[in-house]
Amino acid sequence: MSSSNDRVPDEELRPTETKGYKVGEKKSVAEYSQLDANDESLNRWKASLGITGEGGSAGDPSKPKLSLHSLALESTSAPGGKVQLDLSNLTQVQLDEVKKSPLTIKEGVEYNVAISFTVGQEVLSGLKYIHVVKRAGVTVDKLEQMIGSYGPREEPYVKRFATEEAPSGMLARSGNNTVRSRVIDDDNNVYADFTWVFKIAKEW
Structure with a gap:
């Protein structure tokens, strides 16, 4: 079982600041659609967000800005390719x-974290995924990955992060790992914040 010492405090989930980086001004879908209509590269970027010159998908103000649907640990050796x-x-x-139902990862395998989410209201830019892993009260891993910028749409987006290797050995298998995950943007707006648990085992 995970202990109360495995709680991940907010300060450990702060994103790394890039020196000299300035957060851009946030704009609505309509404002983005009117930007430099003759700029081909900008138009390709807007199209990737589902924004067209006619105003694009304005989103639904009744929906959450971001809805997280699933978190998966993907591996070619896992049954069905992932545990979710x-x-x-x-x-x-x-x-x-x-928190009481740990996901199981086979020791020594390569895997990657993947999240599925939808954007409901407006273009979200500078999104990041951060998670901190604690075991027996000690921080053993931190993952910080860019998600990017996404516009509103009904179909979920899937973002896969860098490949990691699960630890091996009796010590790795002897307890649970508590993970606090967060989706955040450049302005430190938090769109998702949740805790989950995984364990290392000899088999999936």
């Missing part, structure tokens, strides 16, 4: 249950 945590419409009670 369903995060759709979870209540606090269900989130607490997630």
Whole structure:
């Protein structure tokens, strides 16, 4: 079982600041659609966000800005290619249950974290995924990866992050790892924040 010492404090989830980097001005879908209509590279970027010269997809103000649907640990050796945590419409009670049901990773395998999400209202730019892993009260890993910029659409986006290698050995298999994950943007707006648990085993 994970202990109370495995709680990840907010300060450990702060993104790394890039010296000299200035956060750009946020714009609505309509404002983006009117930007430099004759700039071909900008038009390709806007098209990748689902924005067209006619105003594009304005999004639905009744929907959350970002909805996280799942987190998966993907590996070619895993049954079905991945083990997955369903995060759709979870209540606090269900989130607490997630902490009691560790995902299992086979020791020594290469895997990557992947998240599935939808954007509901407006273009979200500078999104990052950060997670901190604690074991027996000690921070053992931190992952910080760019997600990028995404516009509103019904179909979920899937973002896969850098490949990692699961630890091996009896010590690695002897306890659970508690992970606090967060999706954040350049302005430090938090769109998702949840805790989950995984364990290392001899087999999936």
